[in-house]
Amino acid sequence: KSKMTSQTAKVVLSLDAETVSLLKDGVNFKKDPENGKCYIIYKGTEGFKACRNQCKHQGGLFIKDIEDLGGRTVKCTKHNWKLNLSTMKYVNPPDSFLQDELEVEILDDGGLRLVELSPLDPWLADPREPLQLKEGEVKVTYLTHACMELQLGQRRFMFDPWLKGPAFARGWWLLHESPADALDRLCAADLIYISHMHSDHLSYPTLKVLSERRPDAPIYVGDTSRPVFWYLEQSKVQLTNINVVPFGVWQNVDEHLRFMIMMDGVHPEMDTCIIVEYKGHMILNTVDCTRPNGGRLPQNVDLMMSDFAGGASGFPMTFYGGKYSDSWKATFIKNERKKLLNYKAQLVKSLQPKIYCPFAGYFVEAHPSDRWYSWV
Template structure:
């Protein structure tokens, strides 16, 4: 209501957060940016003199032994993780938040900076029970640039369908944007940067923890899927 008891209508059209403090793309030397696929959703980004790793599931199973890695990671995966300046973990599913992988990492470098979004369902809700000793987990708000150095920054965004859990990320190096939508169904509600240098997306949908076992109830001995 306005001061005259009338109805005041407002159209909410907030600016895109990545457009705040804009930067024009700068020149890049050959080899200055290197992006390496390790396995599954794990990517190793070398951006100038910084290294960033996404979703390191590099050892062991996921989803109660229902999933195993399709592609064998490089033999030096642990050294690559230990050399990273920061790690981004998108959400709590065990093919992205891999406690077996993080346990190996924590044994060598427990203070490595790890960044997650401030989701309603915390990414590391089970950290204490896992026994993994990590000491530098950073929960950051959505839609805010996180400055790594003068050339590198990143921003975590929520999913529009599963905002309580899923996130995606924009990484910007010298004005060049890299968008990784990870497992988001509708990343940031469908509002994304129009011009990015590289987009990473999922390759499958509707996944499950197959093979699964059901017993009891309506499942008879003959009908029980295994």
């Protein structure tokens, strides 16, 4: 195992609801009264963006750019470098750095926190040069929903095995039936990664079969504050080889294979994603993360996988009665799907993976047997 220090998420600034309500559109400068450090919060139509008030060139402070009538840019007092806060790109000089963003967490009471991940790019530790691969040495197989099997040389790595039974208390069912040998492949896997506790990823009906046939199968989860296997004792599923690994640290399997689990910027207490590297070639799986690793991800990976469905978006669960018309709900769903697809498209465009594979959206919300049920 690597001796690297675990990646941490640190709150660097907290604002109460009243202070948040007073933030104006565009650029806002805020100072932490405790440590005296300065931050910039940009309020736009899509929400908030934030960063340290520190130029990446030589560490100068930013001030408002009076030449920018749109109210999006700030200017460094040292060398007049300009930063567009709506994109976090430096516009003067062009094609220079990207500013390191802070994660903006909106609290239930209307308050706001700025969170900083450290280190930002943990996968850069101990870099390895890509080696030539033989034909068929790496195989990626889709099984169902979010379950993928990676064959990496002699090793088999399985992601999020939901292979049988329902999820979310009969709310979700698999759209595609698992291959006949899927459970055999799961039980023979060298490594199993489970990203988070949602039951379309942490499937107890599936794990019950695994526990009966191979209870010591090596399972890896991230060190989230809400444990992935929170229900293990009550479920009576006996698994004896669950490994909780720190965030942002390479886990060495052998001389050619390693992996790293990273946290989600929006839900660090629960959601995780993973990078798998084999002979210097990277596979990135962002799973269900809303903002994986705070938006900082490796570029030009060989394969990128991510969800593409809205999942439990709130519809139709929270919309009932006569308050919401059918046309309102239709518009809401359309806009939500459009926003999600736009975000995924922008993410893929910015990261430029060699291959992109959308997955983790293959479910239905009604089992055929449910047609026998009716509302009274």
